[in-house]
Amino acid sequence: MSRIAVVLVVKLLSVKYPFFIGLLLVVVWCTLVCLSRVYMGMHSILDVVAGVLYAILILIVFHPALDIIDNFNLTYKYAPLIIVSLHLALGIFSFTLDTWSTSRGDTAEILGSGAGIACGSHVSYMLGFLKEPSPDTLPFTIPPFTVTLLGKAMLRVFIGLVVLLLIRAVMKMITIPMACKVFGIPCDDQKKARQRMEVELPYRYLTYGTVGFAVMFVIPCLFTWVGLH
Numbered sequence: 001m002s003r004i005a006v007v008l009v010v011k012l013l014s015v016k017y018p019f020f021i022g023l024l025l026v027v028v029w030c031t032l033v034c035l036s037r038v039y040m041g042m043h044s045i046l047d048v049v050a051g052v053l054y055a056i057l058i059l060i061v062f063h064p065a066l067d068i069i070d071n072f073n074l075t076y077k078y079a080p081l082i083i084v085s086l087h088l089a090l091g092i093f094s095f096t097l098d099t100w101s102t103s104r105g106d107t108a109e110i111l112g113s114g115a116g117i118a119c120g121s122h123v124s125y126m127l128g129f130l131k132e133p134s135p136d137t138l139p140f141t142i143p144p145f146t147v148t149l150l151g152k153a154m155l156r157v158f159i160g161l162v163v164l165l166l167i168r169a170v171m172k173m174i175t176i177p178m179a180c181k182v183f184g185i186p187c188d189d190q191k192k193a194r195q196r197m198e199v200e201l202p203y204r205y206l207t208y209g210t211v212g213f214a215v216m217f218v219i220p221c222l223f224t225w226v227g228l229h
Contacts (some may be wrong), residue, residue: 116213129220
Protein backbone atom coordinates (compact mmCIF):
# COMPACT_ATOMS: atom_id res chain seq x y z
CA MET A 1 0.00 0.00 0.00
CA SER A 2 2.87 2.37 0.77
CA ARG A 3 4.27 1.94 -2.75
CA ILE A 4 0.87 2.71 -4.27
CA ALA A 5 0.64 5.81 -2.10
CA VAL A 6 4.06 7.00 -3.25
CA VAL A 7 3.11 6.45 -6.90
CA LEU A 8 -0.13 8.40 -6.45
CA VAL A 9 1.68 11.30 -4.73
CA VAL A 10 4.29 11.47 -7.51
CA LYS A 11 1.54 11.31 -10.13
CA LEU A 12 -0.41 14.17 -8.55
CA LEU A 13 2.69 16.32 -8.08
CA SER A 14 3.93 15.65 -11.61
CA VAL A 15 0.74 17.13 -13.05
CA LYS A 16 1.44 20.46 -11.37
CA TYR A 17 5.25 20.41 -11.29
CA PRO A 18 6.39 18.12 -14.16
CA PHE A 19 9.88 19.61 -14.58
CA PHE A 20 10.62 19.59 -10.85
CA ILE A 21 9.46 16.00 -10.37
CA GLY A 22 11.37 14.80 -13.44
CA LEU A 23 14.54 16.56 -12.32
CA LEU A 24 14.19 15.22 -8.78
CA LEU A 25 13.76 11.63 -9.99
CA VAL A 26 16.81 11.92 -12.26
CA VAL A 27 18.96 13.34 -9.45
CA VAL A 28 17.85 10.66 -6.97
CA TRP A 29 18.39 7.84 -9.45
CA CYS A 30 21.84 9.07 -10.51
CA THR A 31 22.86 9.51 -6.86
CA LEU A 32 21.79 5.97 -6.00
CA VAL A 33 23.68 4.56 -8.98
CA CYS A 34 26.85 6.46 -8.04
CA LEU A 35 26.63 5.33 -4.41
CA SER A 36 26.07 1.72 -5.47
CA ARG A 37 29.25 1.76 -7.58
CA VAL A 38 31.23 3.11 -4.62
CA TYR A 39 29.63 0.63 -2.21
CA MET A 40 30.48 -2.34 -4.47
CA GLY A 41 34.08 -1.17 -4.75
CA MET A 42 33.91 -0.74 -8.52
CA HIS A 43 34.76 2.97 -8.36
CA SER A 44 36.11 5.52 -5.91
CA ILE A 45 34.63 8.85 -4.88
CA LEU A 46 37.07 10.58 -7.23
CA ASP A 47 35.81 8.42 -10.13
CA VAL A 48 32.25 9.52 -9.39
CA VAL A 49 33.25 13.19 -9.14
CA ALA A 50 35.15 12.95 -12.43
CA GLY A 51 32.14 11.31 -14.07
CA VAL A 52 29.82 14.07 -12.91
CA LEU A 53 32.20 16.75 -14.23
CA TYR A 54 32.47 14.91 -17.57
CA ALA A 55 28.68 14.71 -17.77
CA ILE A 56 28.36 18.46 -17.15
CA LEU A 57 30.99 19.16 -19.82
CA ILE A 58 29.23 16.90 -22.33
CA LEU A 59 25.89 18.62 -21.65
CA ILE A 60 27.43 22.07 -22.12
CA VAL A 61 28.94 21.06 -25.46
CA PHE A 62 26.11 18.97 -26.90
CA HIS A 63 22.95 20.54 -25.46
CA PRO A 64 22.78 23.36 -28.07
CA ALA A 65 23.11 20.78 -30.86
CA LEU A 66 20.64 18.19 -29.57
CA ASP A 67 17.84 19.21 -31.95
CA ILE A 68 20.22 19.10 -34.92
CA ILE A 69 21.54 15.67 -33.92
CA ASP A 70 18.03 14.33 -33.30
CA ASN A 71 16.81 15.59 -36.67
CA PHE A 72 19.83 14.03 -38.38
CA ASN A 73 19.27 10.65 -36.69
CA LEU A 74 15.62 10.58 -37.70
CA THR A 75 15.59 12.03 -41.20
CA TYR A 76 18.97 11.52 -42.89
CA LYS A 77 18.90 8.55 -45.25
CA TYR A 78 22.30 7.15 -44.30
CA ALA A 79 22.09 8.00 -40.59
CA PRO A 80 22.00 4.34 -39.41
CA LEU A 81 25.18 3.53 -41.33
CA ILE A 82 26.99 6.53 -39.85
CA ILE A 83 25.68 5.85 -36.33
CA VAL A 84 26.69 2.17 -36.36
CA SER A 85 30.13 2.93 -37.81
CA LEU A 86 30.83 5.74 -35.33
CA HIS A 87 29.74 3.75 -32.29
CA LEU A 88 31.71 0.71 -33.43
CA ALA A 89 34.84 2.84 -33.97
CA LEU A 90 34.47 4.30 -30.47
CA GLY A 91 34.13 0.78 -29.06
CA ILE A 92 37.30 -0.41 -30.82
CA PHE A 93 39.14 2.69 -29.56
CA SER A 94 38.02 2.07 -25.96
CA PHE A 95 39.35 -1.50 -26.06
CA THR A 96 42.80 -0.29 -27.11
CA LEU A 97 43.23 2.15 -24.20
CA ASP A 98 44.60 -0.35 -21.67
CA THR A 99 44.48 -3.99 -20.61
CA TRP A 100 41.21 -5.87 -20.39
CA SER A 101 38.72 -4.88 -17.70
CA THR A 102 34.99 -5.14 -17.19
CA SER A 103 34.63 -1.42 -17.96
CA ARG A 104 35.59 -2.09 -21.58
CA GLY A 105 32.63 -4.42 -21.91
CA ASP A 106 30.36 -1.87 -20.24
CA THR A 107 31.50 0.77 -22.76
CA ALA A 108 30.75 -1.53 -25.70
CA GLU A 109 27.36 -2.31 -24.16
CA ILE A 110 26.46 1.38 -23.86
CA LEU A 111 27.64 2.14 -27.40
CA GLY A 112 25.75 -0.82 -28.82
CA SER A 113 22.56 0.12 -26.97
CA GLY A 114 22.84 3.71 -28.18
CA ALA A 115 23.33 2.61 -31.78
CA GLY A 116 20.37 0.22 -31.59
CA ILE A 117 18.09 2.85 -30.06
CA ALA A 118 19.09 5.45 -32.67
CA CYS A 119 18.55 3.00 -35.53
CA GLY A 120 15.21 1.87 -34.10
CA SER A 121 14.06 5.49 -33.85
CA HIS A 122 15.17 6.11 -37.44
CA VAL A 123 13.22 3.11 -38.77
CA SER A 124 10.12 4.03 -36.76
CA TYR A 125 10.23 7.59 -38.09
CA MET A 126 10.75 6.50 -41.70
CA LEU A 127 7.79 4.12 -41.47
CA GLY A 128 5.57 6.87 -40.06
CA PHE A 129 5.27 5.47 -36.53
CA LEU A 130 6.79 8.61 -34.94
CA LYS A 131 4.41 11.33 -36.03
CA GLU A 132 4.50 14.94 -34.89
CA PRO A 133 1.50 15.67 -32.64
CA SER A 134 -1.05 18.03 -34.11
CA PRO A 135 -1.41 21.44 -32.38
CA ASP A 136 -4.93 20.64 -31.23
CA THR A 137 -3.66 17.68 -29.17
CA LEU A 138 -1.24 19.84 -27.17
CA PRO A 139 -0.67 20.02 -24.29
CA PHE A 140 -0.99 16.31 -23.57
CA THR A 141 -3.36 15.33 -20.80
CA ILE A 142 -2.71 12.50 -18.38
CA PRO A 143 -5.43 9.79 -18.58
CA PRO A 144 -7.37 9.00 -15.39
CA PHE A 145 -5.71 6.45 -13.10
CA THR A 146 -7.83 3.29 -13.34
CA VAL A 147 -7.42 -0.40 -12.67
CA THR A 148 -7.54 -1.07 -16.43
CA LEU A 149 -4.74 1.43 -17.07
CA LEU A 150 -2.62 -0.11 -14.29
CA GLY A 151 -3.23 -3.61 -15.65
CA LYS A 152 -2.24 -2.62 -19.18
CA ALA A 153 0.90 -0.91 -17.89
CA MET A 154 1.95 -3.99 -15.89
CA LEU A 155 1.22 -6.24 -18.86
CA ARG A 156 3.35 -4.04 -21.13
CA VAL A 157 6.23 -4.18 -18.64
CA PHE A 158 5.98 -7.97 -18.32
CA ILE A 159 5.77 -8.63 -22.06
CA GLY A 160 8.55 -6.16 -22.81
CA LEU A 161 10.90 -7.69 -20.25
CA VAL A 162 10.25 -11.23 -21.44
CA VAL A 163 10.88 -10.29 -25.08
CA LEU A 164 14.07 -8.39 -24.24
CA LEU A 165 15.43 -11.22 -22.09
CA LEU A 166 14.73 -13.72 -24.86
CA ILE A 167 16.45 -11.51 -27.45
CA ARG A 168 19.46 -11.05 -25.16
CA ALA A 169 19.75 -14.79 -24.48
CA VAL A 170 19.49 -15.72 -28.17
CA MET A 171 22.04 -13.09 -29.23
CA LYS A 172 24.46 -14.21 -26.53
CA MET A 173 24.17 -17.81 -27.73
CA ILE A 174 24.91 -16.70 -31.29
CA THR A 175 27.50 -13.94 -31.02
CA ILE A 176 30.08 -15.47 -28.66
CA PRO A 177 30.57 -18.76 -30.60
CA MET A 178 30.42 -16.85 -33.89
CA ALA A 179 33.15 -14.40 -32.80
CA CYS A 180 35.30 -17.26 -31.50
CA LYS A 181 34.95 -19.11 -34.78
CA VAL A 182 35.67 -16.06 -36.95
CA PHE A 183 38.81 -15.06 -35.05
CA GLY A 184 40.01 -18.58 -34.25
CA ILE A 185 39.72 -18.26 -30.48
CA PRO A 186 38.98 -21.35 -28.32
CA CYS A 187 35.41 -21.21 -27.05
CA ASP A 188 35.64 -23.91 -24.37
CA ASP A 189 35.96 -21.28 -21.63
CA GLN A 190 33.68 -18.40 -22.59
CA LYS A 191 34.75 -16.30 -19.60
CA LYS A 192 38.35 -16.41 -20.74
CA ALA A 193 37.42 -15.95 -24.40
CA ARG A 194 35.48 -12.79 -23.54
CA GLN A 195 38.67 -11.21 -22.23
CA ARG A 196 39.68 -10.84 -25.86
CA MET A 197 38.48 -7.74 -27.72
CA GLU A 198 37.62 -9.87 -30.76
CA VAL A 199 34.96 -11.67 -28.71
CA GLU A 200 33.76 -9.19 -26.09
CA LEU A 201 33.24 -6.26 -28.46
CA PRO A 202 31.07 -8.11 -31.02
CA TYR A 203 29.14 -9.85 -28.25
CA ARG A 204 28.32 -6.67 -26.35
CA TYR A 205 27.83 -4.47 -29.40
CA LEU A 206 25.62 -6.82 -31.40
CA THR A 207 23.64 -8.16 -28.44
CA TYR A 208 22.77 -4.85 -26.84
CA GLY A 209 22.46 -3.11 -30.19
CA THR A 210 19.72 -5.62 -31.00
CA VAL A 211 18.14 -5.05 -27.58
CA GLY A 212 18.15 -1.28 -28.14
CA PHE A 213 16.59 -1.70 -31.57
CA ALA A 214 13.91 -3.96 -30.09
CA VAL A 215 13.11 -1.38 -27.40
CA MET A 216 12.50 1.38 -29.94
CA PHE A 217 10.92 -0.55 -32.82
CA VAL A 218 10.14 -4.24 -32.34
CA ILE A 219 8.37 -4.09 -28.97
CA PRO A 220 6.26 -0.98 -29.78
CA CYS A 221 5.14 -2.74 -32.96
CA LEU A 222 4.30 -5.81 -30.86
CA PHE A 223 2.24 -3.71 -28.45
CA THR A 224 0.34 -2.16 -31.37
CA TRP A 225 -0.31 -5.61 -32.84
CA VAL A 226 -1.74 -7.04 -29.61
CA GLY A 227 -3.67 -3.86 -28.77
CA LEU A 228 -1.54 -2.58 -25.89
CA HIS A 229 -0.44 0.68 -27.52
